[in-house]
Amino acid sequence: MRLITHNMLKCHVRNCDNPDKQFPLRFKGAELEQVEAERNDEFLVRMIPRLDWRALLVTAKELGIELPENIPEDPENDDAFLQALHTAILETHVKEGSMVCNGCNHEYKITKGIPNMLLAEHEI
Amino acid sequence: MGLATPDTSHLSRPEYATVYEPAEDTYLLLDALEADRPLLLAQRPTICVEIGSGSGCVSSFLNTVLSPSTSLIISTDINPAATRATRETTNNHGVFEQCQTRFVQSFGDRLNNSVDVLVFNPPYVVTPNEEIDVTEEASAWAGGSCGRQVLDVLLPQVPELLSPNGRFYLITIEENKPNEIIEFLELRGLRGTRVMERQAGREHLSVLRFTRSE
Numbered sequence: 305m306r307l308i309t310h311n312m313l314k315c316h317v318r319n320c321d322n323p324d325k326q327f328p329l330r331f332k333g334a335e336l337e338q339v340e341a342e343r344n345d346e347f348l349v350r351m352i353p354r355l356d357w358r359a360l361l362v363t364a365k366e367l368g369i370e371l372p373e374n375i376p377e378d379p380e381n382d383d384a385f386l387q388a389l390h391t392a393i394l395e396t397h398v399k400e401g402s403m404v405c406n407g408c409n410h411e412y413k414i415t416k417g418i419p420n421m422l423l424a425e426h427e428i
Numbered sequence: 429m430g431l432a433t434p435d436t437s438h439l440s441r442p443e444y445a446t447v448y449e450p451a452e453d454t455y456l457l458l459d460a461l462e463a464d465r466p467l468l469l470a471q472r473p474t475i476c477v478e479i480g481s482g483s484g485c486v487s488s489f490l491n492t493v494l495s496p497s498t499s500l501i502i503s504t505d506i507n508p509a510a511t512r513a514t515r516e517t518t519n520n521h522g523v524f525e526q527c528q529t530r531f532v533q534s535f536g537d538r539l540n541n542s543v544d545v546l547v548f549n550p551p552y553v554v555t556p557n558e559e560i561d562v563t564e565e566a567s568a569w570a571g572g573s574c575g576r577q578v579l580d581v582l583l584p585q586v587p588e589l590l591s592p593n594g595r596f597y598l599i600t601i602e603e604n605k606p607n608e609i610i611e612f613l614e615l616r617g618l619r620g621t622r623v624m625e626r627q628a629g630r631e632h633l634s635v636l637r638f639t640r641s642e
Contacts, residue, residue, distance in 0.1 A: 305525065312538040351500070354474060418508070
């Protein structure tokens with residue numbers, strides 16, 4: 305699972321609805337793998353508005369990944385920014401571990417790079 | 429002729445026994461996406477979501493249809509074997525992600541107004557309601573009364589999910605009452621048409637395509 309996906313996952317346990325707590329999910333025991341991928345700047349620029357930058361920064365800091373605090377005015381022409389973004393969201397994969405909700409403490413497991421977000425009957 | 433169908437030969441492995449193998453419904457959806465290639469390329473989708481990806485055949489093909497443009501393609505399925513099969517099928521050049529979840533529940537409102545291409549080949553077979561979700565295998569095709577019980581949970585969310593230029597592709601059979609589905613979404617601001625049809629045995633399959641009406 306790349307960080308780009310993690311940036312979109314929210315806790316959806318019943319009654320867990322504090323937006324500040326249910327997102328982003330906090331990693332626990334995350335096994336990371338950097339997989340080099342061809343950079344596509346056009347795609348990165350299109351993706352920027354879809355990202356929750358605040359959440360991405362929180363997660364990057366948690367994992368020790370370099371990411372600028374602010375999105376530049378002109379990202380298309382900022383090579384350093386695009387490289388940092390590319391590495392963070394597209395080349396950083398979480399293979400195993402879990403994601404914990406800061407609101408309700410529910411743990412979602414990641415197995416072989418795929419997150420399991422299914423809930424039990426009583427949690428829905 | 430046309431784009432190559434994704435290789436799903438790995439589905440013969442025992443670990444993928446519960447995963448739906450591509451069939452006529454799958455191929456009709458591939459054909460509809462391929463026919464819309466000029467429109468899809470012009471749209472420049474950034475985020476695509478396939479709900480109930482099964483083998484991953486459609487997700488993989490969608491990426492090919494969109495090439496050389498790049499899009500994030502998220503495939504969801506409740507069956508963990510299907511998420512793994514999808515990962516194997518989409519193990520090529522592209523940005524593919526899999527998530528084990530029901531519909532897009534794991535994303536909360538993060539995907540609201542954000543899905544540029546939404547694709548769903550639902551469990552559409554008419555069955556008793558008790559058969560829905562009984563086994564991983566049945567979750568792929570058991571659709572309950574009118575074959576609509578699973579789809580009907582998703583339908584109200586579709587208008588919220590689609591981006592301004594977003595499009596939704598759906599497989600139906602006549603028993604699912606496609607005209608009723610079209611009407612339901614029309615009342616919620618989406619214009620729908622049957623873009624392709626095919627008879628496959630006893631099933632009259634259609635691909636419905638929805639976009640936002642002005």
